[in-house]
Amino acid sequence: MLQIQARSDIPTDYGVFTVYAFSDSEDDWNPHLVWVALGTDFAKPVNVRFHSECITGEVFHSKKCECGQQLSVAMEYVSKHGGIIIYLRQEGRNIGIINKLKAYALQEKGFDTVEANLMLGFPDDARTFDDAIEVLKVLDIKAINLITNNPDKINCLKNSGIQLNGRVPLEIKPNEVNKSYLDKKREYFGHLLKEF
Ligand SMILES: [Zn+2]
Structure with a gap:
């Protein structure tokens, strides 16, 4: 069961946030x-x-994805309009950093992000958002506007007891490196992205 293990106020470039560490155990180094x-x-x-x-x-500002920019834009948005970022420890769509680097090595040989994960014996996306829903319940949040382009995140709220009030898009313009990755997100994973 996820519990608040610690909390503290942290000033950032985007304003002040109260940061909560959520984990099952106080000894968890990656809450x-x-x-x-x-x-x-x-x-x-x-x-x-x-x-x-x-x-x-x-x-490290990798250009292979847009996660860093999405995080910055989301922090800026919630700082301005109110809101929260639930930062989930599921690196590499939940296959971990070692396997993510292995997948990147396969991508260097010409396989795309989905093919590489499947070749390593993982699903195309191994994430779940159950923990995020648990966090919302612990915080007693009943209705949300979800900042996302990802239909999986929207679908996970069905029957969760959390009301989806609306969606806030989070589109980052592709760079020369991640355009095919973003195309895959749109075409294969059904992300709600514009074609740039
Ligand atoms: Zn990323």
Whole structure:
């Protein structure tokens, strides 16, 4: 059962957030981190981003994906309008950083993001958003506006007890490296993205 293990206020480039560490155990070194923008009212529909960890994109500014930019834009958005970022520790669509790098190595040989995962014996997307829903329940959030392009995240809310009030799109313009990755997101995973 996920519980709040610790909390603290952290000022960022986008404003002040209260950060909660959520995990089953106090000894968990990789708890989910929930960033609540200052002044967010949980009694109204809350702007929420479910964001899966991507160390290459967020910390090292990899151009292979748009995760770092999505995180920045989402933080800016919730800072301005109120809301929370639920930062989920499911690196590499939940196959971990070692397997993600193995998948990238296969991509260098010409396979796409889905083919590479399947060749390594993983599903195309191994993530679930059950923990994010559990976090919302612990925080007593009943209705949300989901900041996403991903239909899986929208579908996971069905029968969850959390009301989906609306969707906030989070589109990042592709660069020269990640255009085919974003095309795959749109065409294969059905992400609600414009064609650039
Ligand atoms: Zn990424």
